[in-house]
């Protein structure tokens with residue numbers, strides 16, 4: 146939690162003023178029993194009605210002042226807590242944005258969402274409660290005891306016995322419940338993750354008719370959460386009866402001994418009532434303190450989970466090279482004996498890959514599923530770093546490039562077409578900020594996506610729903626290709642991104658790409674031989690290794706893997 150405190154630094158004034166107002170309110174609360182005592186001892190005893198009215202008015206003023214202080218304390222504490230939460234959320238979002246695929250793969254995106262939302266909320270409300278109650282509750286307990294001692298030392302001894310007993314009961318219950326609260330939190334996490342996954346994959350779940358299985362798993366997780374909550378609830382439910390019994394026994398003792406002291410004239414009736422009030426105030430303050438400690442414990446657990454994310458450091462360090470050090474004669478992309486392992490994997494996803502790709506060339510990458518095609522192209526924009534060997538862009542190792550400069554050169558169309566909530570224009574402008582309508586239309590035309598816009602009445606302003614759910618698979622793929630083309634990158638990577646297109650559109654797309662991308666180095670990753678056979682060079686991958694490299698006709702003669710792929714997909718005439 147200490148590590149997160151800097152996020153409160155912008156709210157120092159609020160963090161001090163909030164608790165101060167709360168202390169002021171508590172002071173008014175501590176004075177009220179004394180006024181009540183005066184009303185009883187002077188007003189009621191002497192039948193002095195004007196005095197009762199006067200003191201009643203003082204009580205009302207104290208009430209109004211107390212309420213105002215409380216509201217102000219609430220305002221400042223909330224302002225500080227919300228500001229703290231917002232700052233923390235921004236910092237965490239920024240930090241997650243800096244992480245490489247390695248750390249995101251390791252953490253898992255679902256848990257990052259839970260930490261960004263529910264954990265930050267938990268810490269935020271912990272901060273709010275601490276600012277309001279951390280000083281107030283002990284102040285009331287100590288203040289009420291001091292007030293009791295100023296009234297009568299002998300009767301106040303009852304406080305000395307009751308308060309530690311009350312504290313012991315509350316402490317015991319907390320010790321039993323805090324570990325359970327941690328389990329509740331963990332279990333809630335599981336339920337949230339399961340909900341998220343189910344909602345994200347609802348179409349797949351329905352398509353595979355696995356609703357019953359998913360329902361069963363969800364019910365299991367949710368029942369576990371219920372059991373933990375019930376157990377916590379049962380133990381917590383003991384808090385009120387036990388503490389009230391203790392306080393009531395204390396009150397009986399105060400009334401009993403106070404009564405005798407009244408008889409001997411040592412204290413007044415009003416003072417006995419004040420002592421009873423102080424006893425009740427102590428109880429309420431201790432219960433509030435217990436709730437504060439429970440919330441604080443939850444906040445500390447959440448803070449730990451947030452810090453775990455802050456501790457994830459991007460394994461990809463920014464380089465310092467920019468375009469000034471570019472070697473204009475070097476290949477656009479070059480792999481020098483590249484081997485790559487995913488984290489935790491013993492088998493390499495890529496072994497000893499070497500190839501060159503020059504400006505204006507189209508490189509086809511083909512191979513069976515899981516042979517490493519996506520892994521290979523992901524090394525170009527440094528989504529991952531090669532474990533051994535070097536990947537170079539314009540003659541410079543990708544690790545030495547400034548990341549922004551490197552990624553500006555690369556337009557990548559991922560295997561899974563991802564569009565964002567907004568309009569088609571906004572999605573296209575992700576490729577190039579402030580791209581004009583003309584530039585967007587040009588890119589859409591090359592990507593065979595202009596018809597999607599032209600057939601919609603709102604044109605480029607056609608809304609795109611979350612994840613592009615209001616578009617077909619093929620439409621999404623063409624729009625993501627257009628998005629990559631808008632920025633006119635030096636290197637264009639199409640990672641199996643035409644798989645949902647019919648053959649005619651696919652072939653029109655390839656033709657348009659070859660005409661409109663002069664000077665660009667284009668990588669076409671595909672499992673379809675027809676999609677890559679006209680490429681200037683084809684890399685055939687087999688189990689992470691290069692099984693062949695050459696033109697279609699060269700490979701047909703020399704590479705058995707390529708022959709197998711071609712003859713299994715194309716007729717002899719098509720193979721040529």
Ligand SMILES: Nc1ncnc2c1ncn2[C@@H]1O[C@H](COP(=O)(O)OP(=O)(O)OP(=O)(O)O)[C@@H](O)[C@H]1O
Nearest residue numbers: 250487490494513514515516517518519520521672
């Ligand atoms: N994020 C990851 N973490 C660990 N292993 C991975 C990860 N992504 C892929 N792999 C593994 O690396 C190998 C190569 O995967 P890759 O996605 O590069 O294959 P691919 O040829 O693109 O397959 P496909 O054509 O099915 O998309 C596979 O064995 C896969 O299981």
